[in-house]
Amino acid sequence: MSTRVFEKWYREDRLPHIFCTGCGNGTVMNCAIKAVDTMQWEIDDTIFISGIGCSSRAPGYITTDSLHTTHGRALTFATGVKMANPDLNVVVFTGDGDLSAIGGNHFIHACRRNIDMTVICMNNMIYGMTGGQGSPCTPVGKISTTTPYGATEPTFDLAGLAVAAGANHVARWTSYHTKELTKAIETGLSTEGLSFIEAMVQCPTAYGRRNKLRTVTDMVEWMRTHSILLQKARRMEAEGKSIPEDFFTVGEFIHRQRPAMGVKR
Amino acid sequence: MQGNRACCEGALAAGCNFFGGYPITPSTEIAELMALKLPKTGGTFIQMEDELASMGSIIGASWTGARAMTATSGPGFSLMMENIGYAVMTETPCVVVNIQRGGPSTGQPTMSAQGDMMQCRFGSHGDMATIAVVPSTVQEMYELTAKAFNLADRFRVPTFVMSDETIGHMREKIVIPEKIDIVPRKPLEEGKLPFEADEDGVPGFAQFGSGHRVHVTGLTHDERGYPDTTDPDVHEKLVKRLYNKVESKRHEIADYDAVNTDAETVFITYGPCARTVRQVLHDHPNEEIGHLNLRIVWPFPEDTMKLFPNAKTFIVPELNLGQMVREVARHTTGEKVVSMPKIGGHIHTPDELYRAVEAEK
Numbered sequence: 001m002s003t004r005v006f007e008k009w010y011r012e013d014r015l016p017h018i019f020c021t022g023c024g025n026g027t028v029m030n031c032a033i034k035a036v037d038t039m040q041w042e043i044d045d046t047i048f049i050s051g052i053g054c055s056s057r058a059p060g061y062i063t064t065d066s067l068h069t070t071h072g073r074a075l076t077f078a079t080g081v082k083m084a085n086p087d088l089n090v091v092v093f094t095g096d097g098d099l100s101a102i103g104g105n106h107f108i109h110a111c112r113r114n115i116d117m118t119v120i121c122m123n124n125m126i127y128g129m130t131g132g133q134g135s136p137c138t139p140v141g142k143i144s145t146t147t148p149y150g151a152t153e154p155t156f157d158l159a160g161l162a163v164a165a166g167a168n169h170v171a172r173w174t175s176y177h178t179k180e181l182t183k184a185i186e187t188g189l190s191t192e193g194l195s196f197i198e199a200m201v202q203c204p205t206a207y208g209r210r211n212k213l214r215t216v217t218d219m220v221e222w223m224r225t226h227s228i229l230l231q232k233a234r235r236m237e238a239e240g241k242s243i244p245e246d247f248f249t250v251g252e253f254i255h256r257q258r259p260a261m262g263v264k265r
Numbered sequence: 266m267q268g269n270r271a272c273c274e275g276a277l278a279a280g281c282n283f284f285g286g287y288p289i290t291p292s293t294e295i296a297e298l299m300a301l302k303l304p305k306t307g308g309t310f311i312q313m314e315d316e317l318a319s320m321g322s323i324i325g326a327s328w329t330g331a332r333a334m335t336a337t338s339g340p341g342f343s344l345m346m347e348n349i350g351y352a353v354m355t356e357t358p359c360v361v362v363n364i365q366r367g368g369p370s371t372g373q374p375t376m377s378a379q380g381d382m383m384q385c386r387f388g389s390h391g392d393m394a395t396i397a398v399v400p401s402t403v404q405e406m407y408e409l410t411a412k413a414f415n416l417a418d419r420f421r422v423p424t425f426v427m428s429d430e431t432i433g434h435m436r437e438k439i440v441i442p443e444k445i446d447i448v449p450r451k452p453l454e455e456g457k458l459p460f461e462a463d464e465d466g467v468p469g470f471a472q473f474g475s476g477h478r479v480h481v482t483g484l485t486h487d488e489r490g491y492p493d494t495t496d497p498d499v500h501e502k503l504v505k506r507l508y509n510k511v512e513s514k515r516h517e518i519a520d521y522d523a524v525n526t527d528a529e530t531v532f533i534t535y536g537p538c539a540r541t542v543r544q545v546l547h548d549h550p551n552e553e554i555g556h557l558n559l560r561i562v563w564p565f566p567e568d569t570m571k572l573f574p575n576a577k578t579f580i581v582p583e584l585n586l587g588q589m590v591r592e593v594a595r596h597t598t599g600e601k602v603v604s605m606p607k608i609g610g611h612i613h614t615p616d617e618l619y620r621a622v623e624a625e626k
Contacts, residue, residue, distance in 0.1 A: 011480075014491060044476045049325075060480055060492065065473040067328065068482035068492075069321065070351050076318035080325025080333070081473065083309050084283050088329065088474055106321075109314040 006033045008043065014061050019054065020128075022216030024175035024201030028122050029058050031178055031199075032091065035185035039089075046089040049078045051103060054129045054203075055095035055122035072103030075110040075119065082115050082262040090117040091189070096137035097127045100156045104136075111165035114193040115262045120185065121158060121196070124203035132206030139246065143210040158198045159253045168193030168260060170253040174200040174223040177250065184252065193260030200227070200248070266439050268432040269294035269336075271403045272362055273302065275410035276334050278445040281360070282308035283331035285322030287315055287341060290374040291430040292364035295336035316341035320348035323359045327352075328481065330472040332414050336362035340371060342381055343388075349423050350389030351483045353507060356421035356460070356468065358450055360413045363425060364433040365584075367610055376610025377430035379536055379584040385425045386563050392504055394511035396518065397425040397563040401539035403437035409520075409560060411445045416518065418450035420511055421467050427562070429584065431537040431612055453477055458488040460503075466510030512564050519566030521559050528555030529577045530625045533570070533593055535559045537612050538582040544615040545622070554622055562589060567596035576600050578625045582613050601625075 010033075019025050036046065046064045050056035052071035059066035069077045074092050082090045099107050099121050110119070126144055127133040134144035134151050137158070141150040159172040169191040171184035181199055188195025202208060202219030213219045230251030233243055266274070272295050276284075284299040296312065303310040309326070313319040316337055323333035337345065342363045352359055367373030368380045381388075385397050396416050398409040410426050417424040453459060453469035459479040462468045468488075471477035484492040485500045493499045511518075522539075524546065525531075532542040532554065539558040546554055555573050559566065570579070570593070579597065581590040582605035590604040605621055607613050 043478065045474060047473055060482065063478055065328075065471075065478055066480050067325065068480065068484065069324075070347055070483060073317060073321045073348060076313065076321025076348075077325035079311065079313070079318070080283070080285060080322035080327075081329055082325075083285075083311050083322070084326035084331040084333070085329035085474065105314055106318055109318070 006030070006037050009033045009037065009063055011061055011063050017061055018057055020205040022202065022204045023054070024124065024203070025055055025058065025122050027175040027178060028120065028181065028199045028201060029061070031182040032120055032185050033062070034182050035189055036091065038186055039189050041089050045087065046091070047081055048091050048093065049074050049081065050093040051098040053095040053098045053127070054124070055093050056098060058093040072098055072101070073106060074098065075103065075106040078117055079110060079113070079115055082117055086116065086262045086264050092117060092119040094119060094121050096121060096123040096125060096158065097135040100136045100158055100161070108161065108165040111162050111167040111194050111196065114166055114168055114258050114260045116192050116194070116260050116264070117262070118185065118188040118195040118197065121198050122201045123158060123198055124201045124207055126203055126207040128203045128206040132210065144207070159196065162196035163254045166258060167196045167254070168258055169195035169255050172198040172200070172250050172253065174227055174250065175202060176220050176224045177227070180250070187255070191255065192263050193258060266403055266436065267294065268403045268406045268428065268435050269364065270298055271407040271439060272336070272410045272426065272428070272433070273298040274441065275407035276360070276414070277302060277306065279332065279411035279414040280447050281332045281334050281414065282306070283323060283326035283333040284308070284310050284335065285313050285319045285326065285333070286335045287313055287319050287337065289338045289341045291366055291433050292336045292338045292362065295362060295364070316344035317348060320345040320352070320361070324348060324352050324355070324357045327357045327359050328473045334360040334362065336364065338364050338366045339368045339381055342384065346389045350391060350393065352423040353389065353393045353395065354483045355481050356507070357423070358417040358421050359423050360410070360417055361423055361425050362410070363427050365427065365429040367608065373610050375430065377537065377584055377612065378608065378610065379429055379588070380608070382427060382562065382585065382588040385427055392508060394508045395423055395425065395563055396420065396511060396561065397427045398520070398561050399427045399535040399559065400432055401534070401536055401558060403432065403435055404439040405560060406432055407439055407441065415446070415448045419448060419467070421450065421470065422511055427536070429536055459490045460486060461488040462506055462510070466506050466513070515564035515566055516568050518561055518564060519569055520561040521557060521566065521569050523569065523572045524556040525553055526555060526572050527575055528553045528573065529575050530622050531555030531557060531573045531576045531579050532618070533557045533559070533579050533581050535562050535589060536584070538584065541582065541613045541615055541618055545618050548615060549619065552622065565592045570596055578603060580605060580618070580621050582607065582618060584608065584612065
């Protein structure tokens with residue numbers, strides 16, 4: 001069986017990649033490429049854009065035109081590309097720190113404008129590239145190099161933020177749920193307006209190592225067992241049942257047709 | 266016509282078709298007019314959420330081939346610094362207009378200043394070279410804004426229109442040229458790598474969507490555009506090329522007026538201070554006072570000072586505590602340099618400047 005699928009989308013001369021052994025980013029990249037390929041988008045009409053961080057290295061391994069920009073600002077560059085030439089397909093890779101800390105303002109405004117692009121956030125709950133500092137998505141109590149006694153700040157619900165800010169399509173899955181993730185991205189690519197896909201990913205090197213999830217499988221297993229379907233969570237809520245604090249919801253948060261900007265002419 | 270309007274008209278004449286900006290006094294009229302005019306010419310206006318975003322948007326637009334511009338003033342200019350460095354590193358042509366006001370910080374939003382002259386040259390981190398034009402009249406605002414687009418495209422470098430509140434809000438009669446020369450950026454030739462420079466140090470442009478499949482990164486990169494952040498040679502070669510492609514052409518880029526070149530006392534100006542000097546020369550026609558007005562200050566054209574072979578004193582009036590005067594001083598060959606700083610929002614009076622001439626007698 002060949003494992004070299006969607007080969008034409010990757011820059012082989014850029015290998016080896018910088019992702020650590022067991023990193024979840026490659027899985028998300030593959031899901032995204034599979035979705036793009038399913039859409040039958042042309043390589044020369046597709047632009048991948050990113051900010052700074054592990055996730056943001058992804059466009060550098062993809063064959064298309066790509067912009068690896070400044071920390072937190074990917075969406076501003078993407079806005080310029082898409083508004084100047086709506087005929088291009090735009091996909092943004094970002095991470096939890098890039099998107100919600102330094103880039104938080106650009107995130108909500110891109111959702112509000114509802115520009116026709118797909119934003120995929122690889123949320124590893126940590127600043128991985130720089131060695132594991134806490135991010136706005138590091139869960140309370142978890143250890144990072146800047147939260148050595150456990151994180152104390154409440155986290156951002158990125159999907160919830162995107163819904164509130166106006167994105168047309170919002171979903172959250174994990175690197176364990178590859179089929180669902182791929183489908184969600186594909187729906188995002190085919191939805192006019194801004195689609196936000198949050199992909200929870202394992203970071204065994206910078207996060208798991210300090211938080212009793214030392215192996216890759218430990219972290220993937222944690223995501224499997226701690227994710228709860230949105231419908232089930234809503235049902236439980238209606239029934240007055242409480243959802244454990246360290247659980248997170250997965251599924252499609254919204255799919256709607258608010259007026260969009262930068263749609264193909 | 267108002268100076269800020271002349272800026273828009275010059276940009277549109279030069280083919281500007283993308284404006285991403287955030288309103289800020291005293292540059293706001295530029296955003297307002299672009300919002301009014303660009304949609305009618307098939308261009309795109311977008312009001313971004315801040316100046317970090319404005320700068321990002323014009324860089325993104327530029328990679329699709331757009332002639333892209335933003336306009337701001339001091340506080341916004343400070344926010345743009347990060348992505349200005351990105352534009353330098355990725356060789357993205359773009360025009361940034363700074364209608365300067367009094368600083369630091371929020372300072373004097375409605376008053377004139379030239380306090381950002383060093384910031385446009387050294388404000389973003391790392392070694393770099395950029396281009397800055399400075400108009401002293403509304404006519405020059407029109408012409409130099411248009412010229413800025415050609416310079417940005419030719420050198421693939423962010424180009425600044427470093428004007429100020431005085432010129433931005435001044436109304437003067439201007440003559441709109443019948444035609445503005447538009448020199449588009451040269452495209453990447455087949456067989457060349459996307460960041461492989463031609464003889465002039467500037468690579469051909471691999472526009473997004475044109476099939477070149479270019480990877481653009483602010484990291485140190487090789488000629489393919491691929492990151493290579495630990496090889497000292499790759500970094501040195503890249504940054505020196507980015508620097509030299511502009512600095513080595515500074516005499517060719519130079520744009521200036523030199524009046525009374527036999528004079529012993531010479532004013533060196535840029536922007537609104539030139540107006541006061543012109544008044545002094547008008548009021549004292551027999552005094553043989555020299556005047557060098559620079560319309561492009563970065564890269565600094567030090568050879569223009571040699572146009573005054575008899576010069577004994579260079580007087581440099583500026584609307585700051587003395588910024589470009591240091592650039593003048595480091596290129597003198599024995600001449601005395603007199604700094605005439607002025608801050609607070611008003612330009613020098615002719616009397617103030619003439620007294621400085623008399624002091625040199």
